[in-house]
Amino acid sequence: IIGPRASGGCRRVRGPELRELLDSKRDVLFDCDGVIWNGEAAVAGAPEAVRLLKQRGKRVFFVTNNCTRPRGNYAHKFSRLGFSDVSEEDIFSSAYCSAAYLRDVARLSGKVFAIGCQGVLQELRDAGVDVVAEDSAEGPDTSIYDCPLDPDVRAVLVGYDEKFNFMKLAKACCYLRDSECLFLATDPDPWHPLRGGRVTPGSGSLTAALETASSRKATVIGKPSRFMFECIASQFDLDPAQSLMVGDRLETDILFGANCGLCTVLTLTGVSTMEQAQEYKDSEAPEKKDFVPDYVVESIADFSEALEDE
Template sequence: MAGATASGGCQKIRGVQLHELLESKHNVLFDCDGVIWNGETAVAGAPEVVRALKQRGKRVFFVTNNCTRPRQSYVQKFARLGFADVDEQEIFSSAYCSAAYLRDVATFSGKVFAIGCPGVHAELRDAGISVVEEEEDGPDVNISNCALDPDVRAVLVGYDEKFSFMKLAKACCYLRDSECLFLATDPDPWHPLRGGRITPGSGSLTAALETASSRKATVIGKPSRFMFECIASQFDLDPESSLMVGDRLETDIVFGVNCGLSTVLTLTGVSTFEQAQVYKDSDEPKKKDFVPDYVVESIADFLEALEE
């Protein structure tokens, strides 16, 4: 069974079967939130799993839709949580990939109006892309009289805790120009917080702007293929020898399917085994894209499997 898609998918594996799967893959792509950490707590055993995979000559990449931090900040977080050997080049966030898309694919010139956390602005600047500086609008400023930058050629929407009516309104005005690119870092609708609370994700902010502008954003993050193409272009990745490990069926697993990768759902995050089975049992063919090939309780199971 090594390397092959499990019959029907959604197969719980550990031990020898998981060992064979890992042996058959040269590249392992991990989502971060809900897979290798939850907030500021590493998933038990995750640092050891990353180290063990690398010691066995595997290439490890981190593919996250979380656009709040620049890559350098992720390196610090990895170190803080006990991942001693993670390099900036191994981290592909939706903020980094959005900047790479504008620089390398869109042959973009002009300025970006970016709705997003500091991670989005930092990655754009690191890629040499001009960004409209955020300024506090005075009390008498409204959408009828605010200044609009004539050099804006793209609007990028990411997770933004300071999202406002004025940001939405300005973005709408820029998108009136059909030549203005409309990008979204990722489609995540919400993110879990402690205590059962949730926070709206980039996808919900993008939906507001799509409604207001009557346009559809180009999504850069998972499940779009671009993040894999971004890694593949830098590291010569082959889909057949790559494994995607994620906790969210609608983004991580669909991403893996879209890119031709084998997929593993880990149950330490958002999606449950029961949800995966509902998709598996669905009569709608499109829902099959949400079904992982394999399911593990935690990536900690990788450690035991590697030692088999």
């Protein structure tokens, strides 16, 4: 197979050449949103692609910055959308990896103040990380002066939170006045696409607000950070040279692959376009080159066609 970036990257691949690429790798890492599914609908051909890869002895993992669900809920979604052979152990979300970081790397001895939805809170609890409980007595007129701060907080974690408000921002900022308090973010995604051309602010936008208020920078756990790959590798002994990263977002998925030394494939069923990838390729800025995928496919349905076309 022609090696990564043999022609400068960003090269369309399909058919026998794509099959040769897949045959050359042992492990395939997929992003979920925009690659495996869009909303509540599987991308056409995605269940078949995953099935065929596993039939050929490939180990398949799902690496998502979406922290809204615990892993068990993701496993149910895979099953509901027609993926018959995906287990909870195959799924690595930014919420799960954030909890693993606090438990195994930081070895947090106190509590975490978590800004996030149920996926973040559940993964923290499942990992045995003590989470500060929300104060049900707080109302719309509550001020930061009325809120007791938990003296046992040793970390602040920011994830996607549809109930993000000024009080959460103020509390987190107070905790981060202690320079020993860890400051983590599940992921840097600035926004997420919704149906009808609308978008919703992502974890990255909430983290940016707290970074401004606290004059501190968060440690990012999700893509493009290497930690998500290290989290999988610690459990499954992954070799970067034998691994392929497939994603739809250049600034997270493709950069993640580059940061971890993985061959990368951009699929055009999600956020980023071929034109954007080409712009990065043509850029004279060296730091932009890591946003350039090694290969491009229209959809992971191309994987199915390549693997079936023996």
